[in-house]
Amino acid sequence: MKYVDEFRDPVLAKSLVHEIALMADRLAARLSRPLQVMEVCGGHTHTIFRYGLKDLLPASIEFVHGPGCPVCVLPMGRIDDVVAIAEHPQVIMTSFGDAMRVPGSKRSLLRAKANGADVRTVYSPLDALSLAVANPDREVVFFAIGFETTMPSTAITVLQAEKLQVRNFSLFCNHITIIPTVKAILDSPDLQLDGFLGPGHVSTVIGNRPYDFIAQRYQRPIVVAGFEPLDILQSLWMVLLQLEQRRCEVQNQYRRIVPEAGNAVALDAITRVFELREFFEWRGLGSIDHSGVRLRAPYARFDAERRYSIPNLKIADPKSCQCGEVLKGIIKPQQCKVFGTLCKPETPLGALMVSSEGACAAYYQYSSIALHRTRPALVGAATATAVATEA
């Protein structure tokens, strides 16, 4: 398959790994500790685990898993809000799959669905809009999540809804922006990162220039990376080469998809429809300034927050939850006190165990051999899966 198989070539992978190992060993010796490279994006975490890339790399280099998973950072309070909206009898709540499983303080959207709320999976916000057009007597709400990657399609859906004069469609906006997050990580005293793999799909929208401050102000190399295994290996190689040559630059490894200046049409739609919130709550990371967006005033009628009354409470994470530390890369998933015991895919305490791109879920699913024990086969209708929410 074109654009897939070439980027999974085992022979190329082997030679890249060899080069990476040589450089990593030299650099680690220079620093007297292993190198730490953060992959910001949950999709990269997923690839690393799915292809067993960690096994191929030497001990002189470590991946630190970043917070770039929009499902993982949804705070409990926002889940309670979306569940409250979904439980209105008139409402058809539409959502991407994984987000339905995130536990709120009482239940998840999936549990609400099992209790009778009309919650449906969609693959695109435009599907939600079609649902609204097809069901004029119902209120359709779209649970909008994601970084800049998914903002354009939400924005375009709002513009389309306006054009078609749809009256029964709104969205609960939880879109977040990547740059403030990365900055919060760089400012964190607990971390010692040597370089970054930048989020490939976010960059298709925003381009590469927004990352300049990482190289210039924080003096760390960042390589915007694709999602196939060779993309990740090549990007890692590029980061190490920069470190070896003592350069700090923004480089684009994902050139086949990412334009330097981003996507003007997408950016235009985003700017028309959204504005920055003063601050936004992130699970595990607390409040980050200018990190979330909301609909601009002209589109207020499409804003579910303004249409429905919601609890709007800040709910603290469960006491045993160490999601924040994992999200910031301070600890690895298996170092969390409740990993694999109280917190497992069947009974997730935090969103990192729910999302297929969450570091904990990836680690648990793909590499926790030591945790394997007989579990009942839970393959079946999604509503049959119980989700624990208590701490």
Added chain:
Amino acid sequence: MRELIERFVLPVFDNELLHPLEDQACIGLASLATHGDRLAFTTDSYVVSPLFFPGGDIGKLAVCGTINDLAMAGARPLYLSCALIIEEGLASEDLLRVLTSMAGQGQACGVQVVTGDTKVVNRGAADRLFINTAGLGVVPGGVSISASRARVGDRVLVNGTLGDHGIAILIARNELALQSSIESDCQPLHGLVQAMLGACRDLHCLRDATRGGLATVLNEFAQSSRVGIRLNESALPLQPEVRGACEILGLDPLYIANEGKLVAVVPRAGADAVLAAMRSHPAGRDAAIVGEVVEQPAGSVLLDTLLGGVRVVDMLVGEQLPRIC
């Protein structure tokens, strides 16, 4: 109800055992004993939506699925029951089409529907049509196939490409704007199993890789037999279109349902002969050896990735969901 049976069921299924329309079918024990020494007995319910999809329909699915459950014990499938739960308002052409498909499939396999039931429920109480079947077959003497019989050194085989059915259904549901020629692989496997037994009487494990896919079956074997199983990613047969659909959606073909694929665990000495027998059979042209049974980690399934890394292939929790971004 009598009218339903006379208008739809009898014209399609009629046979000696069904015709008297008694409350039960009586089958001579002596005739059963000519085929083997144990009765194989299975039941299943079919609720697939849509009722008709590329490569099959709910009727074909019901007959093949039940036959396959019997075949996985090495049994010769003989008789089926068929209970229909019909939602009020189902078009009679659709019902007739499903029943005709069932009868045709049964005839092609030498299997008869000998007893059944029909119920009509109010609109909304069923999703158009639910079908329950039970199947009877006989296991020949000396054949002992079980999930607990996998042994270190055994080879893991599949009879063809993975994920076809699940993807065909996903596309037929029209929820994705994907166009494709992928068809369900729905087919009976009893003939293939007979060919495999001919090449190696001592097959250890057999299971059809329906809901949950290859990964789920292998986890079941690993746990039942307390062994490890190591899969080779580059050996997995996949149609390019199925791969493509999985790549776009972020789905793992290892977990996607099949309706005409079995997973076999075969002693190492017999593996090549079984593979050859499978490839000579129409239901096994793309058969492949995809892995082997190892001692550790007991109860787990590992995958040797394309790149030489290793990852665990775990039991799935809930449904697989497409990627978000």
